[in-house]
Amino acid sequence: MRERKIKQAFVSITKNESEQKSLTEALDLLPVKDIIRGGEVVVITPNWVNEKPPETGTVVGPYTLQELIKYVKRFNPKEIIVATGSGGKETGTIFKNIGYDKIIEAEQVQFIDLNYGPYTELELEHSIVTKTKINTLIERMDVLISFSQLKQHEEATVTASVKNIALGWPPAEIHGFPKKNLGIHEDLHGFITAMAKKIPIDLAIISADKAMIGTGPSDGKAVDTKGLVIASTDAVAADAIGARLLGFLPQGVQYLYSLSKSQTGETDPSHMIMKGMPLQEAEKVFSMAAYGQEVVLDKDKIKGTHGN
Numbered sequence: 001m002r003e004r005k006i007k008q009a010f011v012s013i014t015k016n017e018s019e020q021k022s023l024t025e026a027l028d029l030l031p032v033k034d035i036i037r038g039g040e041v042v043v044i045t046p047n048w049v050n051e052k053p054p055e056t057g058t059v060v061g062p063y064t065l066q067e068l069i070k071y072v073k074r075f076n077p078k079e080i081i082v083a084t085g086s087g088g089k090e091t092g093t094i095f096k097n098i099g100y101d102k103i104i105e106a107e108q109v110q111f112i113d114l115n116y117g118p119y120t121e122l123e124l125e126h127s128i129v130t131k132t133k134i135n136t137l138i139e140r141m142d143v144l145i146s147f148s149q150l151k152q153h154e155e156a157t158v159t160a161s162v163k164n165i166a167l168g169w170p171p172a173e174i175h176g177f178p179k180k181n182l183g184i185h186e187d188l189h190g191f192i193t194a195m196a197k198k199i200p201i202d203l204a205i206i207s208a209d210k211a212m213i214g215t216g217p218s219d220g221k222a223v224d225t226k227g228l229v230i231a232s233t234d235a236v237a238a239d240a241i242g243a244r245l246l247g248f249l250p251q252g253v254q255y256l257y258s259l260s261k262s263q264t265g266e267t268d269p270s271h272m273i274m275k276g277m278p279l280q281e282a283e284k285v286f287s288m289a290a291y292g293q294e295v296v297l298d299k300d301k302i303k304g305t306h307g308n
Contacts, residue, residue: 004200005035005143009234009266011241012275013282016227019209020067026205026231027071029275035202035233036075040142043081044068045114047148047164050088050218051097057212057222059098060147064207066103068147073107080107083137084168085114087178088218112137115172126194128183133174138199145203146235150242151216155188157253158243159217161204161235162265166195189254196236196259204235206242213246213290225289228282236265237272241279244297245286250305260305268305269298 012029016022036042046065052058065082072080082104086094091113095101104111112135119133148164156163167179175182184191208228214220232238236259243253250257250267260267269279277285280298287295297303 002200005202006031006233009237009272011232011237011272013277014229015277019061019064019207019227022227022229023064023067024071026229030231030233036072036077036143038076039078041079041140042072042077042143043083043141044145044147045084045165045168048084048086048094051094052218055210057149057210058218060149060207062099062103066107069107069109080109081112082109083112083114085172087167091115114169122198124194126191128186129191132170134169143202146201147205150206150208151212152214152220152246153216158246158248160206160239160242161201162196162239163192165199165201166192192255193258197264201235204232204238206230206238208286223290225286234265236267240267245283247297249307269302270304
């Protein structure tokens with residue numbers, strides 16, 4: 001498999017009056033021109049896990065997805081494809097009922113439901129799911145963008161950029177709804193790790209505008225942190241920063257720690273090139289919205305991968 005476009009872990013955190021404006025500001029702080037080039041096939045995988053509306057924190061906002069598509073168009077790609085496969089319901093149902101169909105039509109980009117073929121086969125370093133069918137789109141895309149919400153998750157601890165791809169790409173036609181038939185959830189963290197090693201994410205975008213705490217990925221409490229966005233050239237780094245807002249160091253999220261140990265991505269903020277809002281400030285803003293008080297993991301100083 002190809003390597004991701006930029007190996008350095010650039011991370012930006014922004015907060016503005018709207019999620020759409022924060023998105024563009026976060027991306028402007030990254031070397032996006034070195035990721036998306038003219039004539040390339042760009043795939044955006046949004047988090048569409050279930051049919052609940054964006055204000056619940058379950059799925060990404062349609063208008064922010066539209067803003068992302070418009071942003072990508074600036075770089076004159078050959079093709080923009082929105083592609084994902086829901087694990088909770090038929091992707092087409094979510095596509096229509098949440099209003100993503102109108103965005104796809106307005107922006108005149110293609111949509112592919114990854115729950116169905118045509119397929120190729122992907123070998124995995126996983127003891128249970130040693131290989132999986134996967135849409136042949138993987139063979140022709142040049143750039144992969146993960147666009148997700150930040151959530152606590154009842155099995156994965158945290159779900160953001162990495163899990164969005166790891167569970168959005170395996171087809172439900174093969175693995176079932178909610179993709180549990182062939183053993184993914186028998187070792188979920190191991191499966192996410194194996195998928196992340198095989199499918200490089202070039203640009204990770206995490207919205208905490210409507211994050212979720214409690215019982216994610218669909219039944220938790222929405223946190224209204226208006227316009228808070230994390231973006232990175234390294235999906236593991238983006239998720240490690242997002243996890244800190246939820247109170248977790250890398251060892252608290254098994255697949256992030258495994259990916260760090262295998263040097264698939266970075267989890268130590270001291271090895272990241274941080275832009276925009278300081279991490280401690282983002283932790284304050286998020287915790288005040290979530291809990292009504294400042295709960296700051298990096299209160300005295302920014303902790304490393306293993307804390308202080």
